[in-house]
Amino acid sequence: MVLISTVTLSVRSFVVAVPLVVFLAACATHAPAPHAAARSASVADPAVEAPPAESNGQDGDDVAAKASPTPTPRNAAGFADWVAGFRARAAARGVDATTLNAAFDDAEYLPRVVELDNRQPEFNRAIWDYLDTAVSATRVTNGRAKLAAHRSAADDAERRYGVPGNIITAIWGMESNYGANFGHYETIDALATLGYDGRRQSFAENQLYAAMKILSNGDIPRDRMRGSWAGAMGNTQFIPTSFVAYAVDADGDGRRDIWGSIPDTMASTANYLAKNGWRAGQSWGREVRLPADFDYSQADGDTRQSSAAWATAGVRPIDDRSLPDLANAGILAPAGAAGPAFMVGHNYRVILRYNNATAYALGVALLSDRIDGEPGVQAAWPRDTAVLSNSQTRALQRQLNALGYGAGTPDGIMGPNTRSALRRFQRDRGLPADGFATQDLLQAVTEAAGRTY
Structure with missing residues (x-):
């Protein structure tokens, strides 16, 4: 799904674990009117389960400030009054009466949507578990079949926008299970x-x-404008503003239909990526092997240099394929020093514009590779490592703050402040500074904080 940069509905950047349920996970965070949708936890499995809880901002500052406190639930009786007020505001903005009548004459209050919006998960899912589902054998097989069945539409989209069909198909698989x-x-x-x-x-x-514009344009009737509880719509989960900005009528029927038209879906998805900077002919990245003395504080994706420079620093391909030719490549170690590592480039960061979560972007990238016949992740994930729950992450943040490491507001989200604080703690104790929070690391921080009292 795709979202608006000024309202970051998703957590993100890279985290250790994936919440089983997320508030409004957005698939794309980008201006002017990000394409995708506020991805909802109602969409289950990585077209299904929302990506990891990660913060794009300053930990608590980002999520707590922008998500705001959960409001006191209101009586549904007031919904009709709110709708009347919105209709008046929309009319003042030029929305015609026909469109307003079609949209709101039978508008229904949905208590389940409020329940899902207010749900705050406690337990997290490890990134390897998330990717097991995102890039499952079934999803790979189905993706290959879907791409073969719609090869003409995929090729047309690639010719027009420069985005390969396997990338488009992987997003389709991740967003709605095709x-x-x-x-x-x-x-x-x-x-x-x-x-x-x-x-x-x-x-x-x-x-x-934005939805009023879609109705007024005749792209889709109200009863077919369906999607997640959070407003994400269609095969690749565009939110309405993203639809208005990026949806394409590729089949020439005069409507932009991301629900029933695969050509429109593929072209719209490719258009979104292209408008967000996709570079034709360039790889997203590749799994790599890091040297034994690698400084894991550089494995944050933000330390960037050419793939040749990384090779000089000892980074090697994981197999007999060469390193991708990337000008501004970063290194990711999403499960810390004990797990796989990836070299990622500009196009990987464009995928993050669709959904700003490391687990999601890796899911798309790895699924696209598998659809294209390439091997999956080859290094082992640390599957015997227990990840932290949200309450344990809050405890970790409080204790890092007590030790003077500045983890930010304790909000239970492994954002950049928390990871930076954790890396400094690890470095001070001679540990690999990978910022990967584990039960053992929580215990070490707890013991260190206890000794300060």
């Missing part, structure tokens, strides 16, 4: 409910205005 699960909520009802009784009311209103 159309099998793009949500059953009527988008107008879900967004109106969130506008009235949600945590991101201004976001929901902005999406409703």
Whole structure:
């Protein structure tokens, strides 16, 4: 799904674990009107389960400030009054009466949407478990079949936008399991409910205005404008503002239909990536092997240099394929020093514009490789390592703060401040500074904090 950069519904950057349920996970965080949708936990499995809880900002500052405190649930009786008020505001902005009548004459308050919006998960899912589902054998097989069945549409999209068919197909698989699960909520009802009784009311209103444009343009009738509880729509889960900005009529029927038209879906998805900077002919990256003395504080994706420079530093291919030719490559070690490592380039960061989560972007990248016949991850994941729950992460943050490491507001999210603080703690104790939070590391921080009292 795709989102607006000014309202970051998703957590992200890279984290250790994946929450079993997420608030409004957005698939794409980008301006001007990000394509995708506020990805919802109602979409289950990595078209299904939302990506890891990660923060794009300053840990608690980002999520706590932008998500805002959970509002007191309101009585559904007030929904009709809210709808009347929104209709008046929309009319003042030029929305015609026919469109407003089609949208709101039968608008329905959805308590389940409020429940899902307010749900705050406690337990996290390790990134390797997430990727097991995201890049399962079934999903790879189905992806190859879907790409073969729609090869003409994929090739047309690649010729027009420069985005390969296997990347487009991987996003389709991640977002809706190739159309099998793009949500059953009527988008107008879900967004109106969130506008009235949600945590991101201004976001929901902005999406409703965009949805009015979609109705007015005749792209899709109200009853077919369906998707997740959070407003993500169609095969590749665009939120309405992203649809308005990036959706394409590729089949020439005069409508932009990301629900029923695979050519429109593929072209719209490719257009989104292209408009966000996709570089034709360039790899997203590749799994690599790091030298024994590698400084894991550089494995944050933000330390960037050419692949040749990384090779000089001892980074090697994981197999007989060469390193990708990348000008500004970063290194990721999403499970720390004990797990696989990846060299990632510009196009990987474009995938993050679709959904700013490391687990999601790796899922798309690795699934696209497998669809294209390449091998999967070859290094072993540390599957016997227990990841932290949200409450344990909050405890870790409090104790890092007590030790003077500045982890930010204890919010249970492994954002950049927390990872940076954890790396400094690790470095001070002669440990690999990978910023990967484990039960053993929590115990070490707890013991160190206890000795300061």
